[in-house]
Amino acid sequence: MKINLATKNFSVVRLLSSVVLISLLAYDASAREWAVECDEDYSQCGGSNLPNSCDNTDGMISEMNSLGGWVQGWYFKGSNAWPQDWQETATVNGGLDSSYMDKVGKADISVWSGHGTGATNEPNGSWDIAMGHRHNDVCNATSPSSIKMGEQTNDGFGNDGDNEYVVMDASCSAIEGELAQVWQNWGPGILMRSHQGLAFHNSPDDADDRLEEFIENIDDGDSNRSAWLDAGENCFLWWCSNSPMVITFGANSSDSSDRHNNETMRSPRADPPSGWDGHYHWSFIDNGSC
Amino acid sequence: MKTQLLRNWTRILISFGVTLVLTSTNFVFALEPGKAEVKFNYQYERPLALGEVSNKIYMVVPIYKSEHERMVAGKRKIESLRTALDIKMSNDQMIVKTDENKEIIRVKDERYRFKLYIPSGMVKFRDTRLYNELSDKDADRKVMTEDQARRWARNVLNKLISAKLIEEDQLLFDATRVSFRKERSAAGAQQGEKGKYAPSEMKLADVRVFVPRTINGLGVSGEGVNIVFDKSGRVAGLDLFWRDLRQERETLPLQLGMNDARNRFERSIKLPPGSQVNVIANDLVYFDPSKRDAVAFLEPAYIFVYVTRVPISDRRDEYRVSKVLHQIYPAVEHGREQIPSERKKRLQEIGKEYQMEHPEKAEPGKARENE
Numbered sequence: 001m002k003i004n005l006a007t008k009n010f011s012v013v014r015l016l017s018s019v020v021l022i023s024l025l026a027y028d029a030s031a032r033e034w035a036v037e038c039d040e041d042y043s044q045c046g047g048s049n050l051p052n053s054c055d056n057t058d059g060m061i062s063e064m065n066s067l068g069g070w071v072q073g074w075y076f077k078g079s080n081a082w083p084q085d086w087q088e089t090a091t092v093n094g095g096l097d098s099s100y101m102d103k104v105g106k107a108d109i110s111v112w113s114g115h116g117t118g119a120t121n122e123p124n125g126s127w128d129i130a131m132g133h134r135h136n137d138v139c140n141a142t143s144p145s146s147i148k149m150g151e152q153t154n155d156g157f158g159n160d161g162d163n164e165y166v167v168m169d170a171s172c173s174a175i176e177g178e179l180a181q182v183w184q185n186w187g188p189g190i191l192m193r194s195h196q197g198l199a200f201h202n203s204p205d206d207a208d209d210r211l212e213e214f215i216e217n218i219d220d221g222d223s224n225r226s227a228w229l230d231a232g233e234n235c236f237l238w239w240c241s242n243s244p245m246v247i248t249f250g251a252n253s254s255d256s257s258d259r260h261n262n263e264t265m266r267s268p269r270a271d272p273p274s275g276w277d278g279h280y281h282w283s284f285i286d287n288g289s290c
Numbered sequence: 291m292k293t294q295l296l297r298n299w300t301r302i303l304i305s306f307g308v309t310l311v312l313t314s315t316n317f318v319f320a321l322e323p324g325k326a327e328v329k330f331n332y333q334y335e336r337p338l339a340l341g342e343v344s345n346k347i348y349m350v351v352p353i354y355k356s357e358h359e360r361m362v363a364g365k366r367k368i369e370s371l372r373t374a375l376d377i378k379m380s381n382d383q384m385i386v387k388t389d390e391n392k393e394i395i396r397v398k399d400e401r402y403r404f405k406l407y408i409p410s411g412m413v414k415f416r417d418t419r420l421y422n423e424l425s426d427k428d429a430d431r432k433v434m435t436e437d438q439a440r441r442w443a444r445n446v447l448n449k450l451i452s453a454k455l456i457e458e459d460q461l462l463f464d465a466t467r468v469s470f471r472k473e474r475s476a477a478g479a480q481q482g483e484k485g486k487y488a489p490s491e492m493k494l495a496d497v498r499v500f501v502p503r504t505i506n507g508l509g510v511s512g513e514g515v516n517i518v519f520d521k522s523g524r525v526a527g528l529d530l531f532w533r534d535l536r537q538e539r540e541t542l543p544l545q546l547g548m549n550d551a552r553n554r555f556e557r558s559i560k561l562p563p564g565s566q567v568n569v570i571a572n573d574l575v576y577f578d579p580s581k582r583d584a585v586a587f588l589e590p591a592y593i594f595v596y597v598t599r600v601p602i603s604d605r606r607d608e609y610r611v612s613k614v615l616h617q618i619y620p621a622v623e624h625g626r627e628q629i630p631s632e633r634k635k636r637l638q639e640i641g642k643e644y645q646m647e648h649p650e651k652a653e654p655g656k657a658r659e660n661e
Contacts, residue, residue: 117608233498238509241614249478258318276479281477290611
């Protein structure tokens with residue numbers, strides 16, 4: 001009898017262990033990670049300080065739990081936010097994106113909140129993340145020359161990316177006339193197999209709650225596209241000043257359109273777009289350019 | 291001879307004096323490179339409909355003081371907005387949810403969503419079916435023109451006025467701004483392909499009309515009504531960024547003029563030579579800090595809204611471009627304290643929490659280089 005009980009207990013334990021193991025595996029398979037960087041102090045690399053840049057990301061991560069299935073990958077602020085974190089490991093000397101902002105298992109959404117760059121004559125086919133702190137004498141990470149996100153299989157650039165969504169909460173980060181070079185694979189730009197880029201066609205305001213609003217909108221049922229366009233626009237004094245932009249990549253026109261209209265961080269699509277070829281759709285609210 | 295000598299000495303002394311003055315001027319400029327070298331571009335034109343600024347300013351304060359009062363008033367506002375827009379929500383599917391920080395109340399069903407920011411009483415409405423509508427739906431239908439959009443917005447505003455949600459005399463309809471959501475697509479490149487990039491024609495997907503709020507001839511920064519119309523002219527979204535405010539009886543004299551405010555602003559900018567400061571707006575306003583914060587009053591202040599462009603040293607004609615920043619300079623002496631932002635406190639705690647959990651941030655670089 002004792003033996004039978006023990007056997008029975010053992011079976012129950014085995015069964016429970018299996019359930020726990022399967023649950024853990026399922027959780028791992030569905031879990032997504034956020035990787036966030038921001039800077040407010042620009043005394044080292046140059047530029048105005050941005051008093052709300054990291055409040056903006058703090059607000060975002062305070063909401064991420066509400067989405068379910070998202071966990072922390074990285075959160076680097078100030079001197080811990082390095083341009084190399086975004087630079088392609090395989091092709092840029094000192095590039096560390098495969099360790100940080102495009103690292104497998106750490107960076108399904110990668111966010112930059114800070115300055116960007118612009119030129120006298122835009123579009124000029126190039127844009128930079130402009131960091132506040134220098135690391136190894138570098139202050140900027142440039143697209144298309146050094147940022148490639150989500151590359152896999154036979155795309156090149158190490159084929160070791162993982163990212164799905166890229167947020168560039170910074171000035172001039174998605175000027176409509178240079179999307180081909182900066183974001184699309186004509187550069188090739190940022191979206192190698194990342195699904196979407198969420199950025200700005202002009203200079204957004206230094207808001208402290210834009211990213212929080214974005215996540216709240218997704219939690220409320222919006223697609224990524226609607227959530228970003230809604231959160232990105234800001235009406236201030238006599239006009240609405242921001243021009244939020246969403247760029248979506250798909251295997252073909254139909255896939256790109258479907259992703260653009262429906263993809264949501266509540267349940268991200270598991271299948272990545274094609275690395276080369278493929279199709280892009282983009283939407284923006286036109287409140288002016290850089 | 292003596293006269294000649296005296297003349298020469300006088301010349302020497304004058305030229306020494308001039309050199310001294312020029313040197314000290316240069317020294318002063320060298321001490322304030324931002325003042326000497328930074329270029330300020332003022333681009334703002336005040337809406338004509340506002341008229342002259344008075345030198346007597348009324349303080350404007352919120353009607354509802356306590357959190358409870360704000361919550362009750364906010365819920366009432368949602369009901370009024372629902373009625374005004376003729377939104378019929380499904381009672382059996384309707385969810386009313388207050389977030390754990392008591393900053394937001396959401397009232398929603400499977401189609402409609404109202405989001406109330408409790409501290410300010412501001413409300414966002416979304417018809418999620420229309421707002422999220424597939425961008426290629428009704429592809430052949432064109433969105434309304436700017437003039438049509440203004441007329442449709444006027445109709446919606448009239449409903450809000452009838453429902454006492456906004457006041458006609460506080461709408462600056464002459465300063466209405468119209469913008470569009472635009473959409474496009476393009477095929478990607480095959481590996482190594484160059485030069486055949488051919489994006490589709492740009493399409494307009496919806497139209498947005500923003501009507502700002504004014505009180506006593508001053509703009510209320512951060513407040514107004516923004517309406518999103520779909521291609522059929524239906525209201526897909528409406529932001530009612532409009533606190534319930536009352537004006538106090540007494541006026542306060544202006545203590546600061548625009549010229550003084552402008553001097554203070556320019557002196558505050560510390561940027562390297564060659565930088566540009568593009569001032570998008572500089573005006574006397576009632577300043578509303580955030581839809582997510584409660585206030586004791588709206589500060590009457592000179593606001594400077596601007597973008598800075600700092601040259602990148604090793605690149606020609608390229609700049610580090612800031613986000614849109616603002617600075618305010620209070621225009622009257624009122625001796626009152628603003629309510630500290632509960633949200634800022636909460637965010638600081640979150641920042642600290644992540645700082646403690648992740649020691650790599652406490653010692654920059656060290657933990658990461660060991661990865």
